[in-house]
Amino acid sequence: MTVFVTSEETLKVITIDGPAGSGKSTVSRLLAHRLGWIYVTTGAIYRTLALMLFEAGTGVQDRGSIERFVAFLSERYRQDPRSGRVFLGDREITHEIRTPFVSEQASLVAQDELVRRRLLPVQRKVVLDCNGAVVDGRDMGTVVFPDAPLKIFLTASPEQRAQRRLDELRAQNLEPSLDELIREIHARDARDANRLVAPMRPAEDAVLLDSTELEPNAVVRAVLRLCVDRGLVPGLEES
Ligand code: DC
Secondary structure: OEEEEOOOOEEEEEEEEEOOOOOOOHHHHHHHHHHHOEEOOHHHHHHHHHHHHHOOOOOOOOOHHHHHHHHHHHHHEEEEOOOOEEEEEOOOOOOOOHHHHHHHHHHOOOOOOOHHHHHHHHHHHHHHOOEEEEEEEOOHHHOOOOOEEEEEEEEEEEEHOOOOOOHHHOOOOOOOOOOHHHHHHHHHHHHHOOOOOOOOOOOOOOOEEOOOOOOOOHHHHHHHHHHHHHHOEEEEEEO
């Protein structure tokens, strides 16, 4: 196994942005594991807020609920950095937040300026007190961690992304059609990329990677090479 030796002194963040199904979460998790860093998927935070609003029978127009729910979420939201399991207090919501319905709701909720402003410190807080973090989302490199030393924008063809979503949902015994998923992905991409606040786009200094033809481990190797090139990873130890 290869183990990377990292410097303890500074917090290191690698941002991985990109559209739904581009492989961000798989790559980020594997990469974090290789580096011994934590992995944070910020989409899960938007998804959790969307689930809370839905369960309360309200929406983003209810500004009071946003304030209360974000305050609650800030205290009680937890992502297991290794497994990626998500908890709100004692309740596990890992699977509930991954349904196509919540995906759609999260994308709608994420358009709201107040939501984004309030969730900004929540996202930054998760990476405090750790050695290093791999964070994925839509605006990690542009807004949340603009000073990150390495920013990746990961893409893949819409067909490939829909296929990956289908595999993921099948693992949860859900069976949407591929065509339906392709339509949803196009609609969500358009909404995420065209919203007024913090739209999904590569940071000016981001490295663009296309994962259509690449296995996740090949993407991870490419990112690790960039880490070494940028001095983020000072050395390699073979064991
Ligand atoms: O990464 P994901 O598919 O779990 O994200 C779900 C939705 O949340 C996505 O459609 C847009 C929104 N989102 C966002 O606007 N900004 C982020 N940093 C992460 C997610």
